[in-house]
């Protein structure tokens with residue numbers, strides 16, 4: 028019995044070690060402040076809760092240095108908003124968007140330019156993620172087929188996608204995805220299909236060399252609280268798919284031991300070093 032137990036323990040340990048023995052080739056990741064979104068009524072994002080409560084969402088871009096090139100995940104609010112100290116309020120008045128420092132400046136501080144980005148992917152196509160997308164037309168675009176069809180099809184506005192943000196991406200080199208995608212083929216950066224918020228919403232799994240695995244949620248959830256309590260906005264494209272994606276990612280996180288980093292959760296991101304510093 029004792030022997031069986033030690034064999035089981037050894038197997039378990041081997042199972043755990045497996046996750047960390049596969050560090051991949053990510054060298055480091057920069058978490059970049061890519062704006063702020065001030066909302067009048069948080070209950071739009073947490074139905075039935077926080078009614079009438081104003082709230083400030085963070086907005087982040089993530090720049091990954093991999094041995095095979097730079098990858099940018101999300102592009103934040105538009106750099107032009109940096110010239111608007113009072114921000115830009117959406118026509119329905121629900122959100123005022125700010126950009127404190129242009130993304131181009133943040134990249135410059137790190138020592139790169141937009142043309143250095145080889146792989147460009149966004150969690151989805153809303154304006155607070157596509158704000159600077161046009162800067163990355165020389166990269167390979169990694170997008171779910173469903174999102175691509177919605178964004179570049181005739182009904183983009185119906186989905187709430189600001190097409191001007193992506194006009195330079197029309198017709199560029201693209202890898203259309205139909206599910207998960209291992210970007211570098213070594214398991215270190217994997218796009219996870221998490222539809223629901225939009226037709227082809229995706230999240231990003233990154234294995235950092237020292238911290239280990241991290242899941243960047245995009246807008247699958249908007250707050251750590253929403254992740255923990257399975258809460259999604261009423262305006263999501265598909266409610267059932269949204270909850271299914273959360274459940275799938277909860278299982279994935281349990282399996283991989285990944286930390287969950289929620290793009291818009293400002294309080295969580297306060298604890299994460301920001302560019303020009305980096306995480307590794």
Ligand SMILES: [Zn+2]
Pocket residue numbers: 153155156246291
């Ligand atoms: Zn967002």
